[in-house]
Amino acid sequence: MNPLGWPGYEEQLARARERSGGAESVSWRRHRHAVVIKFDFRFLGGSVGTATGALIEQAFTEARATHLPVVSMIATGGSRMQEGMLSLRQLQRVTRLCAAHREAGLPHVSVLCDPTTGGVWASLGAGADVVIAVSGAQVGFAGSRVRPDDDCAYTAEGQFAAGTVDMVVARDEVDPIVSRILDVLTRGDAVPAEVPRALGAHSLPTNGWSAVSGARAPERPRAAAYLDDYFDFRVPISGDRAGGVDPGMLCGFGRRGERAIAFAAQTGTATTPAGFRTASRLIRLAERFALPVLTLVDTPGAANDAAAERAGVGAAIAELFATVAEARVPITTLVIGEGGSGGALALSSPEHTWITPNAYFSVIAPELAAAILKRDDVRQLADDLRLRPQDLVELGVVRGIPDHQ
Structure with missing residues (x-):
């Protein structure tokens, strides 16, 4: 759990576990209609390390084995500094998992909570089929401590305006909207859509x-x-x-x-x-x-x-x-x-x-x-x-x- 021998990292992990009540910054659970991955920002800012990557891999593996969609509930500051490049490489690991999920024809919906920044936004978040952002959430590749300004581009609403988020919703609207998305994405039958009935004028134009x-x-x-x-x-x-x-x-x-x-x-x-x-x-x-x-x-x-x-x-x-x-x-x-x-x-x-x-x-x-x-x-x-x-x-x-x- 301390691959770089980072001074005091074990103590930081222990405090994070006590604060959050969880073993890592993410947890996952298989539900009836989806496998849900949840980030906990109380655990070292929801950062991703090697153990985090292993848990995300477990979740996607279970989803493919049971042919279920994945829902990623994200709140993170990005990669974990205390694990260096081993942490950053988890982004490649996550991206491969998302690609395998797509190859299996299974949906992936991401929900961007406050905040969603760094490489997790640029992999697990933005790489989903449908991306939902919670209203007012900080969303951006650059986190608040490293970006040059505090422009509205770094918000859920700014990302929606830029075409990288499908919808911005209130927190209490997330669950019903995700349920509707999963409902429509898992009903494919490849049968041609019916032609809509004509609305408006009945008569054909004379010229x-x-x-x-x-x-x-x-x-x-x-x-x-x-x-x-x-x-x-x-x-x-x-x-x-x-x-x-x-x-x-x-x-x-x-x-x-x-x-x-x-x-x-x-x-x-x-x-x-x-x-x-x-x-x-x-x-x-x-x-x-x-x-x-x-x-x-x-x-x-x-x-x-x-x-x-x-x-x-x-x-x-x-x-x-x-x-x-x-x-x-x-x-x-x-x-x-x-x-x-x-x-x-x-x-x-x-x-x-x-x-x-x-x-x-x-x-x-x-x-x-x-x-x-x-x-x-x-x-x-x-x-x-x-x-x-x-x-x-x-x-x-x-x-x-x-x-x-």
């Missing part, structure tokens, strides 16, 4: 411009209305894990009857690189848990400003195209509003795309097509593009138009 106008109408039902109508409840995920969040891309998992279905839904805004990357992340998670995917298309197109170009919008769209093409779970798509160019097509299933009566799908918006082709007749151009729902069915671009029942 191309009326199709465009109907899709842009402010009263037309948006993604949130479709998700509320389709699911009994849903659990969101947020962020691309690369510093970005797009509130115009709603992603997560939901229950519909006894089934669990993953979803990625555009809300009518131009989709940013972070939005495309979050959708790719959602589909990859769905693959791991054999969950079918529902995508709702509604965007004038990909964001095309300078910030989007600097953030790699082309590469993000390419990644989503590839993720959809390679998906090993069925993807069902419904176009519910604007289907603008590649930013819409990237989220669409190649074989199972449907469209509502108040929607359109086009190679480009009619106004932009007019600018490129140097034409003034935007309304006629909308007809020429054959972007109406009935045109798209006839062309074989979409499979059909769902009814309202």
